[in-house]
Amino acid sequence: MSLETTKQRQLAAPAAARAFTAAHGVLDGAWVDAPYLEVDAAGTIVRAQTGLPSAPDRDRAPIPVHDLGRAVLLPGLINAHSHAFQRSIRGATHRAAAGDPSTFWSWRQAMYSAAQRLGPDGLYAVTRACFSEMLRAGITCVGEFHYLHHRPDGGLYDDPNELSNQIIRAADDVGLRLVLLEVFYQRAGDRRPPLPEQRRFCDPSLDVYLARVDALRARGVDVGVAPHSVRAVARPQLEQLADYAARAGLVMHAHVSEQPLENHECAAEHGGLTPTQVFAASGCLDRPRSFSAVHAIHVDAADLALLAAQHVCACPTTEADLGDGIVPAADHLTRGARIALGSDSNAIIDLFQEARLLEMNERLRSGRRLCLSAAERPLSLTLLDAATVAGASALGRADLGKLAVGAPFDAITLDRDHPTLADVASEHLLDAIMLAGSAAPVDRVYVAGHRRR
Amino acid sequence: MSLETTKQRQLAAPAAARAFTAAHGVLDGAWVDAPYLEVDAAGTIVRAQTGLPSAPDRDRAPIPVHDLGRAVLLPGLINAHSHAFQRSIRGATHRAAAGDPSTFWSWRQAMYSAAQRLGPDGLYAVTRACFSEMLRAGITCVGEFHYLHHRPDGGLYDDPNELSNQIIRAADDVGLRLVLLEVFYQRAGDRRPPLPEQRRFCDPSLDVYLARVDALRARGVDVGVAPHSVRAVARPQLEQLADYAARAGLVMHAHVSEQPLENHECAAEHGGLTPTQVFAASGCLDRPRSFSAVHAIHVDAADLALLAAQHVCACPTTEADLGDGIVPAADHLTRGARIALGSDSNAIIDLFQEARLLEMNERLRSGRRLCLSAAERPLSLTLLDAATVAGASALGRADLGKLAVGAPFDAITLDRDHPTLADVASEHLLDAIMLAGSAAPVDRVYVAGHRRR
Numbered sequence: 001m002s003l004e005t006t007k008q009r010q011l012a013a014p015a016a017a018r019a020f021t022a023a024h025g026v027l028d029g030a031w032v033d034a035p036y037l038e039v040d041a042a043g044t045i046v047r048a049q050t051g052l053p054s055a056p057d058r059d060r061a062p063i064p065v066h067d068l069g070r071a072v073l074l075p076g077l078i079n080a081h082s083h084a085f086q087r088s089i090r091g092a093t094h095r096a097a098a099g100d101p102s103t104f105w106s107w108r109q110a111m112y113s114a115a116q117r118l119g120p121d122g123l124y125a126v127t128r129a130c131f132s133e134m135l136r137a138g139i140t141c142v143g144e145f146h147y148l149h150h151r152p153d154g155g156l157y158d159d160p161n162e163l164s165n166q167i168i169r170a171a172d173d174v175g176l177r178l179v180l181l182e183v184f185y186q187r188a189g190d191r192r193p194p195l196p197e198q199r200r201f202c203d204p205s206l207d208v209y210l211a212r213v214d215a216l217r218a219r220g221v222d223v224g225v226a227p228h229s230v231r232a233v234a235r236p237q238l239e240q241l242a243d244y245a246a247r248a249g250l251v252m253h254a255h256v257s258e259q260p261l262e263n264h265e266c267a268a269e270h271g272g273l274t275p276t277q278v279f280a281a282s283g284c285l286d287r288p289r290s291f292s293a294v295h296a297i298h299v300d301a302a303d304l305a306l307l308a309a310q311h312v313c314a315c316p317t318t319e320a321d322l323g324d325g326i327v328p329a330a331d332h333l334t335r336g337a338r339i340a341l342g343s344d345s346n347a348i349i350d351l352f353q354e355a356r357l358l359e360m361n362e363r364l365r366s367g368r369r370l371c372l373s374a375a376e377r378p379l380s381l382t383l384l385d386a387a388t389v390a391g392a393s394a395l396g397r398a399d400l401g402k403l404a405v406g407a408p409f410d411a412i413t414l415d416r417d418h419p420t421l422a423d424v425a426s427e428h429l430l431d432a433i434m435l436a437g438s439a440a441p442v443d444r445v446y447v448a449g450h451r452r453r
Numbered sequence: 454m455s456l457e458t459t460k461q462r463q464l465a466a467p468a469a470a471r472a473f474t475a476a477h478g479v480l481d482g483a484w485v486d487a488p489y490l491e492v493d494a495a496g497t498i499v500r501a502q503t504g505l506p507s508a509p510d511r512d513r514a515p516i517p518v519h520d521l522g523r524a525v526l527l528p529g530l531i532n533a534h535s536h537a538f539q540r541s542i543r544g545a546t547h548r549a550a551a552g553d554p555s556t557f558w559s560w561r562q563a564m565y566s567a568a569q570r571l572g573p574d575g576l577y578a579v580t581r582a583c584f585s586e587m588l589r590a591g592i593t594c595v596g597e598f599h600y601l602h603h604r605p606d607g608g609l610y611d612d613p614n615e616l617s618n619q620i621i622r623a624a625d626d627v628g629l630r631l632v633l634l635e636v637f638y639q640r641a642g643d644r645r646p647p648l649p650e651q652r653r654f655c656d657p658s659l660d661v662y663l664a665r666v667d668a669l670r671a672r673g674v675d676v677g678v679a680p681h682s683v684r685a686v687a688r689p690q691l692e693q694l695a696d697y698a699a700r701a702g703l704v705m706h707a708h709v710s711e712q713p714l715e716n717h718e719c720a721a722e723h724g725g726l727t728p729t730q731v732f733a734a735s736g737c738l739d740r741p742r743s744f745s746a747v748h749a750i751h752v753d754a755a756d757l758a759l760l761a762a763q764h765v766c767a768c769p770t771t772e773a774d775l776g777d778g779i780v781p782a783a784d785h786l787t788r789g790a791r792i793a794l795g796s797d798s799n800a801i802i803d804l805f806q807e808a809r810l811l812e813m814n815e816r817l818r819s820g821r822r823l824c825l826s827a828a829e830r831p832l833s834l835t836l837l838d839a840a841t842v843a844g845a846s847a848l849g850r851a852d853l854g855k856l857a858v859g860a861p862f863d864a865i866t867l868d869r870d871h872p873t874l875a876d877v878a879s880e881h882l883l884d885a886i887m888l889a890g891s892a893a894p895v896d897r898v899y900v901a902g903h904r905r906r
Binding site for chain 2: 051062087088090091092094095096102103104106107126129132133136137260317320321322323324326347348349350360361363364366367368369370374378379380409419421422423424425428429430431432433435436438440
């Protein structure tokens with residue numbers, strides 16, 4: 001499969017230059033009336049302003065203008081953490097087995113069973129369906145935290161990147177941008193070899209893993225380096241991965257302090273260190289804004305300080321479903337971390353809901369309102385940032401997540417006449433979208449100027 | 454306005470007998486394949502079974518069968534707690550004023566401002582829009598907790614039930630069943646007269662209130678008695694309201710322990726009693742299953758015991774929005790209380806989401822999963838009960854909330870091909886609907902056999 005070829009076909013096929021306008025929208029991070037955007041034949045935004053150009057300007061370079069009417073025009077959403085195959089167990093983990101304590105760990109067993117059953121075709125099919133649902137929910141770029149690498153017994157496919165290729169093909173066929181977060185996984189825990197169900201997650205060695213990543217990069221695939229967690233990766237390998245990522249200029253993602261047990265085991269293995277401290281000691285946090293701590297729930301003050309120049313990726317619906325707890329979003333934001341969002345288990349695919357829960361869960365914790373509100377930025381824009389620019393930054397794609405000159409036209413529209421938005425005054429529209437909304441009003445979806453929905 | 458006349462026109466217009474069948478559904482509280490329901494000309498279910506009748510049966514009494522195909526057929530949802538007019542401030546309460554501590558109490562000021570602005574026509578318009586959105590979200594009956602009674606200065610309209618009539622008219626025009634929970638409100642708090650913004654909530658006396666309720670009952674309006682809260686109603690009046698409700702056989706609803714301050718003020722006024730204890734001491738809890746404690750968040754063990762034979766009405770999205778806290782749903786259910794659901798502030802109208810959050814917020818609190826699961830009933834059915842039969846019971850309408858012989862055909866269908874439900878195996882469908890779903894897949898909505906959406 002030639003990725004470049006299909007990528008060009010799907011994401012960058014030449015088209016005519018054109019312009020878009022709508023009643024309201026967010027241009028370069030600010031809520032505006034009458035956004036107007038010109039997009040060139042390659043799908044890149046070449047002009048962004050409020051209001052139509054003056055008549056002489058229009059006459060000089062006439063291009064077709066798509067008037068999106070009463071719609072709200074927003075940047076496409078960035079989903080910074082997904083396990084697409086887990087879409088296959090939506091609704092399938094809510095019955096108690098006899099004597100089942102029903103925790104994250106029993107959920108994980110059900111998830112492992114699903115992971116065992118998938119071959120290349122099955123993985124493609126569920127990933128494609130999942131990515132298609134994402135696109136429909138307004139997501140235009142996904143960071144797929146991909147750890148289903150090899151045959152069920154851990155043996156390599158003829159092409160060691162067989163399953164990665166299925167993820168790439170699914171994204172490509174659907175027309176969704178992909179950053180493939182290639183996961184390194186080596187063990188069940190400290191001095192514990194992988195469980196049988198974990199064998200297919202594990203590369204035979206770090207060298208095999210790095211060779212796979214090299215091969216993907218050589219093909220132009222957008223990749224990130226993802227040590228699964230401090231449980232699954234030992235410190236020497238964390239150091240090597242940090243070195244590799246730094247030399248290659250790649251982002252790093254890892255699960256961090258999702259469950260208390262993870263912290264306890266980490267302390268036992270690493271002389272009392274927290275997972276965040278282990279990542280720091282391994283060099284993973286050396287480069288600002290290059291690391292994303294997924295979850296970062298059970299963190300202390302020292303962890304918060306270490307993550308202040310990095311990203312935290314929150315996944316509130318999954319974190320509730322699995323009994324993980326509430327991401328201390330206000331604490332992270334106050335110290336300077338950027339908060340991105342992920343659909344994670346994909347039981348629910350709705351980044352508007354994830355963004356809302358960032359704030360709402362803080363309200364539940366504190367008994368107060370407007371917890372993530374800052375003097376310099378309205379709450380609704382802070383939440384939209386999490387679903388857009390912060391996710392783009394987490395994925396190393398600072399060009400995405402915004403409607404601005406030089407960015408690709410990855411954009412969505414929301415139907416203002418949807419029952420959830422009808423009758424809301426224009427000045428409160430973005431607040432209603434971010435604090436009381438969902439993905440249901442998402443109407444059109446564009447990726448690189450191409451309409452995908 | 455003659456309610457009976459319009460009610461008959463809208464909810465009980467004669468129609469031909471017919472039958473409905475679908476791929477899956479919940480019949481009389483149980484998940485089944487191929488539900489089959491016969492509905493008479495009055496809209497009442499006269500036969501309920503799985504699978505089509507045998508050929509001889511069909512030939513004996515041939516009636517048209519509406520095959521709803523792959524749809525999931527569920528009872529219409531019951532919204533046990535709504536303030537329809539608050540729909541007008543959706544999205545309008547998430548900006549901090551200078552020095553605003555941003556709590557429930559500052560939110561209340563914004564809500565009061567909206568309440569002040571509404572005349573009869575305005576109240577009708579916002580209520581109609583709100584009820585229409587409810588119907589579209591699969592709600593077929595609402596308990597409107599109605600406290601906007603009089604002119605802004607507290608003076609009576611020519612018809613003292615003018616604003617109640619607007620609520621009735623809105624429900625009637627939309628085709629939604631209504632239980633009008635007429636609120637009694639008399640003060641800002643212990644020895645504090647109503648604030649200017651609260652004057653229109655207050656009847657000049659309990660007698661005027663009771664005369665209004667009598668007049669509504671005489672017209673056949675389905676009403677409940679609703680002392681607003683222990684803050685707004687003194688103990689002698691609570692006792693009189695309990696007497697009246699008992700004699701008339703009406704349900705009672707009240708806000709109970711939504712905010713800690715409410716508990717503190719109650720203890721100060723009532724010699725250390727909690728709000729629940731004050732309602733109990735006033736006779737409001739004497740009749741089993743006649744009282745609904747709305748919220749019941751900040752409750753102690755004694756409160757839980759007192760509410761065990763009553764209803765708790767949880768409103769999770771509002772309770773998060775306002776920083777109220779998490780309803781201890783597992784504690785209430787374990788002791789025997791029935792948990793109903795409300796859309797409350799109507800910032801969000803989605804009882805599937807409210808039901809899900811009952812469970813998900815417990816997971817966030819406890820770090821465990823399947824918190825509301827009981828040996829005798831699958832979790833998804835417990836959550837559906839909250840959105841249906843428990844709400845019906847809370848509203849004194851035990852005939853509603855179920856698809857069973859003798860009940861009106863108040864029913865909804867969910868589109869199984871909606872992206873959120875596509876590819877989910879039939880055996881996990883109800884779990885996906887209740888634990889990972891939303892109102893978005895709601896397709897058809899029937900009230901008393903009439904299609905309303």
